[in-house]
Amino acid sequence: MNTLTTKLSTEELLAIEHQVCSYGDTVHYAERPKIFSRSEGSFLYDDSDHPYLDLQMWYSAVNLGYGNPRVNNALKEQIDRLPQLACQYLHKEKIELAAKIAQSIEARFGLKGRVHFNVGGSQAVEDALKLVRRNTGRQHMLAFEGGYHGRTLGASAITSSYRYREMYGEFGDRAEFLPFPYTFRFANRDSKACEDYCVQQLERKFEHEYTGAWNPKTGHSEFGAFFIEAVQGTGGYIVPPKNYFKRLETICKKHGILIVDDEIQMGFYRTGKMWAIEHFEIAPDIIVFGKALTNGLNPLAGIWAREDLISPQKFGPGSTHSTFSSNTLGTACGLEVMNIFSESDYEKIVSQKGAYFLKLLKDLQAKHSEIGDVDGLGLALRMEMCQADGNTPNRGLADRMFQRGMEGYLNVGGKNFGLILDIGGYYKNVVTLAPSFEISYEEMDLARDLLDLVICESKT
Ligand SMILES: Cc1ncc(COP(=O)(O)O)c(C=O)c1O
Structure with missing residues (x-):
């Protein structure tokens, strides 16, 4: 029997998947992977047309909701007119999109620059690495503990998780990783002390020659750029203290270190600003973007860089x-x-x-001592799951919440829902919430009820 010409049941499809699909992606994080058949607004639907409220929107790629009619129509119109074109030729949408991005950055940061597109976020990060090397002649980078810049070999080299590199060995020059100001996990949860500590860790690199990457005689540093996320994404939606990045910028400028701002997850208004770094009032040298640029409809990512870094010369x-x-x-x-x-x-x-959603999370925190921290910027929200002491990371609870949501049978108001959650963070205990910008207030209330239920049912 040719299995692929017959209408297959979910069980049959899963059995085939088990044999022919690689397990190397993240599908099998779920105990029983789900097959979805349609999506709309804030919901995914499985093959029984059962709704799952999505609170992570494809890691913030679908900011404007699934099946956004305007973006869908733009795609349809383009398919009918100019569906394919080799990238060595020009089409007007490329030029107009680059212009809009460059103009929006000039308006916000007062800087002129150019845009270079690529397919996925990691590839755009690689382009940023090339540009830094080209301009500074340096191969060594700074990046943050808990930062995430992708899984290609170059992007993995500046991503702190050894887990992503261990199986493959070293490639290129691994970044030096510095602590990101994560107040909730700092002594006494003292935000100013946490900021000071993280600044000192950077300053220390330039205290004397024995820190390994600075020559006080020439004043040269070995670092080409500091790759940052203004709000850490995969690291657990951590919002740093307000002044931290200004202090980082001062030090980087002093030592000729470029700032590469990775906005792949937080860009395009996720935090309530076009670029998350705007909250922190610094001007990056290079911005990397992806995901939500197309509302997740067709792969596209890119970099913007200051004119002097990316000029045709x-x-x-x-x-x-x-x-x-x-x-x-x-x-x-x-x-x-x-x-x-x-x-x-x-x-x-x-x-x-975001303020409404954060208030709902705070209400939940008041009810469940296992929610150690809730915080957020715009609609980038975090809920850190702990033991009943509200402090000790509780990965098991977060895992059970994720699995329970995926099962799809949470009863609210007599109706069954599934709940799509993403778990991130240093201890894999943070529910990172990135709902659609088009989510309604009723859907946010539903999210609160579903989260409440999923916590209650996952505690034991
Ligand atoms: C901040 C950040 N940088 C880079 C990437 C890599 O992008 P991609 O998965 O499109 O390669 C991601 C993806 O999650 C990300 O969140």
């Missing part, structure tokens, strides 16, 4: 290339996403909904 024709880099479908979706952002006040929408 520095980064001439053929400096890098990828077949699908500025594909017509992705750029058409990206352009529509930028149009949508420019037509409504997303700073206000996201910060108002």
Whole structure:
């Protein structure tokens, strides 16, 4: 029997998947992987058309909701007109999208620059690495403990988790990882002391030559750039103290270290600003973006860099290339996403909904001592699961919540729902919440009820 021409049951599909799909991705984090068949707004639906409220929206790739009609239509229109084009030729959507991104950055940071597209976030990070090396001649980078910049070999080298590298050996120059100001896990949860400590760890690199990457005689440092996330994503949606990045910028400037701002997860208003770094009032040298640029509809990512770093003299024709880099479908979706952002006040929408959601999480925290911390910026929200002492990380509880949500039978108001959660953080105990910007207030109330239920049912 040719199994692929017959209509297969879920059980049959899972049995085939078990045999033919690699287990190397993250599908099998779930005890029983789910097969979804459609999506709309804030919901995914399984093959019985059973709804799952999604509170992580594909790690913040689908900020404007599943099946957003405007972005879908932009894709359809592009498919009918110019569906494919080799990236060595131009199409107007690429140019207009690059212009919108460059103009938006100039308006916010007062800097002129250029955009270079690529397919996925990790590839764009690699382009940023190339640009840093090209401009500074240095291969050594600084990055944060708990930072995440992707899984290609170069991006893994600047991502702190050894787990991502252990199986493959070293590639290129591994970054030096410094602590990120994570107040909840710092002594006495003292935000100012935490900020001071993290600044000192950076300053220490330039105290004397024996720290390993600085020559006091020439004043040269070995670091090309500091790769940062303004709000750590995979690290657990950690919001740093307000002044931290200004102090980091001062030190980096003094030592000629570029700042590469990875906005792949937090960009495009996730935190209530177009770029998360805006909250911290510094101007990056390079910005890397991806995910929500196309509302997750077609792969597209990219970098923006200051003109002097990416001018045609520095980064001439053929400096890098990828077949699908500025594909017509992705750029058409990206352009529509930028149009949508420019037509409504997303700073206000996201910060108002974020404040409402945060209040719901605080109410839950008052009820469950296992919620050690809730915090957030805009609609990037965190809920750190602990033992009943509200402090000791409780990975088991977070895992059970994730699995319970995926089972899909949480009864609220006489109706069964599933709940899509993502677990991140240093101790894998943080529920990182990235709901759609289009989530309604009723859906946020439903989220609170579902979270309450999932916590109650996962405690034992
Ligand atoms: C901050 C950050 N950088 C880089 C990446 C890698 O992007 P991609 O998965 O598209 O390669 C991610 C993905 O989650 C991310 O969150």
